[in-house]
Each structure stands twice: as C-alpha cells, then as structure tokens.
Amino acid sequence: MTQPAYVDVTAFIDRHRVSRFQLRIVALCFLIVALDGFDTAAIGFIAPAIHVYWALSPAQLAPIFGAGLAGLMAGALVFGPFGDRIGRKRLLMLCVVGFGVASLVSAAAPSPGWLVALRFMTGLGLGGAMPNAITLTSEYCPSARRSFLVTTMFCGFTLGSALGGFVAAALIQDFGWRSVLIAGGCAPLVLALALAAWLPESVRYMVNARRSSDVIARTLARIARDPRLDGASFSIAEAASDAVASDARPRVLHLLNPALLRGTLLLWAAFFMSLLVIYLLSSWLPTLLHASGATMRTAALVTAMFQVGGTIGAIVLGWLMDRLNPKFVLAVSYAAAGVFIAALGYLTATPWLAALMVCGAGFCVSGSQVGANALSAAFYPTECRATGVSVANGVGRIGSVVGAVSGGAMLASGFTMPALFVTIAVPAVIAGVAMAVFGMTVRPSAQLA
Template identity: 45%
Template sequence: MSRNQPINVQTFINEHPFGRFQWLVFFVCFVIVLLDGFDTASIGFVAPALLTEWHLGKPDLAPVLSAALFGLACGSLTAGPLSDRLGRRSLLLWAVLLFGMACLGSAFAQTLEQLTVLRFVTGLGLGAAMPNAVTLMGEFCPDRRRATIINLMFCGFPLGAAAGGFLAAWMIPHFGWRSVLIFGGVTPLLLAILAAAQMPESVRFMVARAMPNERIQATLARISPAALSAERFTLTEAASSNGRSGVNVVLSKPYLVGSVMLWLAYFMGLVIFYASINWMPILLKDAGLPLKSATLVSALFPLGGVGAVLSGVLMDRFNANRVIAVCYGLTAVSVYAIGQAAGNIGALVAVIFLAGLLMNTAQSSMPALAAAFYPTAGRGTGVAWMLGVGRFGGIAGSFLVAELARRHFSFADIFATVAVAGAVASVGLLVKQLAAPQAPTSSVGAESVSH
C-alpha cells in the first residue's frame, strides 16, 4: 500500500481479524458491565443487614434502593453528549473512578442519608460508564460481528448479578455488609488503572474529530502493523456531523423516529425486568407458594441473559429490528402465561425461565442495535440516552406493580398488564424498521478525513 493512499478506518477494522488488542478492549468493557450487575444484585443482599444494624423499617430503605437507579438514569443522559464531545476513553476512565470511589465510600457511611447520596453518585458513575463501554466496544468491532460481540459483552450483567448474590451471601456473615461495598469499590479502581494504561481512544472518534494522525496510526497499528503504511485516515458514513453536537444528530430528522422507538422499547423492557425481579417472589408467595420455593423460582428469571449471544448472531445475519421485535413479542406472550400458570409449580418453573430468557435476550440486544443505528458523531449520545430513558422504565415497573397490588388486581391480571409492555416494545421496533428500513449509517456517504 502506498504511503499516500488513505485508510478507511472501519474498512481496516472489517478486513482484519478480531485480535488480542480488541479482546483487551472487550475485557475492560465486559468487566464494567459485570460490575453493574454485581452492584444491582449486591445492594439487595446488603439491605436486610442494614435493617438490623441501623434499626430501620422496610419503607426507610426505599430511597437507598432507588437512589442508584436515578443516578444511572442521570449519568447516562449527561454522559452521552459529553462522550461525543470529549471522547469515549477519558469519560469512561472518569466514570469508572467515580463509581469506584463512591461505592468504596458507601462502605463507610454512618447514616441512611449518607448512604443514599453515595448510592446516587455510584449510579451516576455506572450510568456514564455503561453506554461509553458499549460505544467504545462497538467502534472497535468489525461490522459483521458487532451485535454478537456487544451482546456477548452484555452477558456480564447476569453473571455479575449472580456473582453479587453469591459473594454477598458468603461475605456478609463472615465480614459484614460493608465488605461487599468495599469489594465493589476496590475492583473498579483497579480496573481504572488497567484502562488508563492500555485502553485507547476510539479510532472512529479520533478521525471524526480530526485528531493528530500519529494517535490514529498508533492505535490502528495495535490491530495490524499495516496501518503504519498510511499517512491519512478516512471515515465514511452516510451522516456527517457537519459540526453538530451528538444531541443534534440524535434528534435530527433522519434519526428522530428511530431514537424515540429505541427509547420506548428499552423503557418497556425494563418495566418488565424490574416489575419481575422486585415483585415476583412476593406475588408467588401470595399466590400460594412457600417463601423458599417462591424465591428459588423467581431466581430463574434473570438467568436468561446468555441467550443474547444467539440473538447477536441472528442480528448480524438478519434484520436486527425484526429479530429483537420477535423476542419482545414472545416475551409478552410468556409473561402473560406466568399469570395463567399459578398453582402449577412445574408450569411456573418452565414459563418463568422462558420469559426471563426471552426478555433478557431482547433487552441485552438493544445496546448493539443502538450502536449500529447512529453515526460516530451521535453514537455516544444515542446509546447513552436509550439506556438513560430506559432506567426510568425500571422505576416505573416497580411502582406499576405496587399500584396494581393496591388496586387488588389478581395474580393473572398483574402479569397480563405487565405483558402489555412487551407488546409495546415489539411494535416500537417494527415502527423503527418501517420509518428507516436501514440504519442511516449503513450506506456510503459523507467522508471525514484526518490529515
């Protein structure tokens, strides 16, 4: 290759194997998702110990348990535009440091108010880190494997949640509840050291922002030394930023309908997820199951996240909008079936596991769908806003079941109502497909060049 011939960075990534350097990026991003799952599960195990040590009533814990969710939403909504302006790497590092220090600080909280504030800050950091991890990983993936790799990365969430439960169950009796938060704080701080030493900035972002050629060349050379033969790098996309901010790209006419449908689908998916994991043990117990059986059966629901890998393969081969829409549609059917299976323990076990498999598969596939939909100039904002808006769905899901129970809805009626969210998510993605049959980034168009 002539030294004067420019390299298109995405074509370069597509033409080379997914190598050791990209697996390093994957590892760091995977651990960030793992830590989110760990944090989500472990605080639930810490809560009973707080009730005893601080002599609290159950309603007193509501602010602590919801603070991180509000922080996650706020962190996602603010971090996306910052990522598109400042870069993926720097924001990711600061976010990991923030949630590590806040989680570590939570271990030394002396009052409920202190713990609530620190849980909110922990959520802010996690909310900023998660979408940046998705965006950075997506921008180092070959197009043909992007959904598979991002979905594989998101398997870290259920694994982290499972690890959080098991570790907390072992650590709290031996070392106290503060040990769980110390572990959850020290781990990201160690990860930040590795990320600062090894993690690169996204090459797509560097070209789009016309950063120094030497930085782009040095990063691409870690994928293949062939990058050293070029002095210019290009980025070909259908939508050029034209100096617009990430927010302006996401809300622009070509992307607006797709953006709203992504927010709607992710919101509705988390309505189902949090309504189920927060309330299913109580609802099953009220339906006649012994408490131990209700807890064990409910634990089947979040185990289905590994189905996202198969979904990623299907998304890379077929129409991704339709693949996930089918998953959400089947989720609605299976969640409705949970309400019809009361009194039959065998049927409950089967249908709850199936519902969890379908729901977690659909939900874990959404970040890959968003990452493929937006151009580089708006990808950070697009992914982050979808995740941020969705967190409010988690809050809504918890309050929805509480209100239905207050109105004395039956077991079957509660799950029939929750199932509607899956149908709405499915329709939303079909509308996105009809409004923009192909993501605007998928055709060739305007070019960014780094000199």
C-alpha cells in the first residue's frame, strides 16, 4: 500500500511560479491597504471644511487628526494579533467591516467630540487589518519574490492616499465633507463581499490549526496541480517554529522568546524611528518649507514628491531585497535617507533641489518602511507572524504619533533650518543602524524558511 506523501507547504509555494490565484490575493490585500491610505489622507482633505462647519480652532481640530492615529496604534496592538488565533481571513473580514461601519457612522457625527470618538473606532479596524494583509500576502508568496510582491502590495497605501485627495476634491464642494466619509465607509463594505468570495485563508495557518488536509490540498492545487497533493499530509518547515509552538504563553510574549528577542527589539526600534520620520515630514514639511520662504503652492508640490519617491522606493527596494541581503539593503537605504533629509535643510531656498532631496528622502525612508514590513513578516514563524507584524506596526504607530506632534515643538525651539533637518535625520540613521545590527547579529535560522 502506498504511503501518503508529506508535503511541506513552504517548499511547495517556493518551487512553483506565482499563479493568478496568488496575484489575486496580492490584489485584494492591495485594496485593503489602499483603504487605509484613503482614510488617512481623506481626513486631512476634509479638515478645512470641518474647521469652517463647526468653527473650530486649530487646537480643537488637532484631536480629530490624532484620534485616527491613536486608533491605528491601538488596533495594531490589540486586534492585529488575533489573526494568529482566529485566522488571517476572518480577522481581515471583521476589521474591514468594522472600519467601514465606523466611517459611515462618522459621517453622521453630531459634534466634534463624537467625530473624535468615531475616528478612533475607524482607526481600530484599520490598525488590525493592515498587518494581517501583510502577513497573508507574505505567506502566499514564494521566498524568491516575497519582498517584491509584499512591497508592491503595500504601494496601495500611497495610491489610496492620492485617491483620498481626488475623491475629496470631487465631493466636498457639491455634497459636503460628510460625503467623503460615506464614500470611505461604503468602499470597505463592498470590498468585504469580495474578500468573502475570493480571499482564501492562509495555508500556513490552516496547517498549524490542523484544518482538513482536503481543504489544504484544494487550496494548494489553485497554485499548481500536483499529484502528490492527493491524500497528502502537510507540514511547515520553519526553524524557529518548534520553540515558539512549545511556548504556552500569550502569543505577544512569544516575540520575547530567546530565538526572536533580539530581532524583535531591533525591528521595533526601526519601525518606531522610521514612522516617526515619515509622519513628522508628512505633517510638517509644507509648514517648514513655507516658513523658509516657499509659497504654499510650491511647498505642496515639493512635499508631494515625498509620496512619489516612497512609491518608487518601495518597488525598487523590494526588488533589491529579493536579490541581496534584505537587512543591509534597508540599512543603507535608511542611512541614505538621513543624508537626504540633512541636505534638505541647506537647500530649502532652491525649490527644484529641495524637491529632489524630498523625493530621495521618500524613496529611502518610506520605501524602507514598506520593506521593513516585508522583513518582519519573513522573520516571524507562522504561529506568531500576525502578532509580530502587528506589534511592530503598533510600536511604529507610537512613533508616528510622536512625529506628528513633535514638529510644532521643533518649530518653537528656534532651530535654524539646517539644524532642524539634521535633527530630523537622526532617527532615520538610528533605523539604519538597527537594520545593520539585525543583519550582523540575528541568526538566519530564526527567519522564515
């Protein structure tokens, strides 16, 4: 009697070409992340209308911005890790429906206080969805193309941010600021239907959750037909998996397992510093450029180059990460971001040079942050991957809040422009050092096979 085959799902995915089934997963996760970008940008575009509608001062308007960021942080830390318990797809469905409903209810907010509370609720869903979209994409990508596909998927964030501006411009004048929130609520609910129909559960998660071998075989057959799948038993070959699987503590504490601890702390440092720089520049760069003598139009156009550079950087760095040591690619890129940012302080009076430096900074720091998401998904084993990516994003979101609020303090400090931008460059260099140390000290066996 023929013995049943034992199929390692990691090796199975790695040895086959990327299928249309896998590209559909990338596309659906791209749309989830795009909704995050849309929501993050849209609140900035409708803020002037809210300011007029409720006659708010800038100080009263600030909590509306901060509530969404705080919700993203809390969602990543609290809800994101549940993807390791209930499955990536189920958690994504709950989060997408949750932030869609919260956005729709936000459109009916009767007061600024209610809007702040509902923006926080919207952020909770978004914060839980993003790391699980990264995790699910990573788990269906072959290792040779994982970084490129994950970073390409994450470009949905910047494109969604741009879409937020176009939608706001099209709707606000004729239908008011609430219409933008309605659009931002309807889109996730429509997407949830597509996710229910077409998004599969992670095959790695199904193996660990001891789901039916027939279900796993049918899922893998959508990647490639293979006669060995019939009646097979399935496993995952991951070096760090046994140590984590035997740990009975809550999954968030698995990240402090000796096999993962050093890499976890270095990833947290890089995420915190990276998102601090990104949100500081995104929030305050137009004001800083205007203060240095640029017109508002010039300041806006120069700042837009940050997102352009970030989108290009995500794709290029993802391609390089698949071909070179990914930790050192990110280390060099973060360090280069520090150079671009520091140089910007000396070039603010020359718009075209300032735009070039801003584009370079976006390429390096935003592109590296997308790459860091891919690296974190590759570092953690299946049992705690969603938790690891979620907590790293949550720590990074703390950095984003620090960055968003620190610009005002820096402006009030009396720094010269060169000194101010050198100060902003320091966290980017620290992120580069963290990645370099990661590459030199973290054992390769602790990473995803």
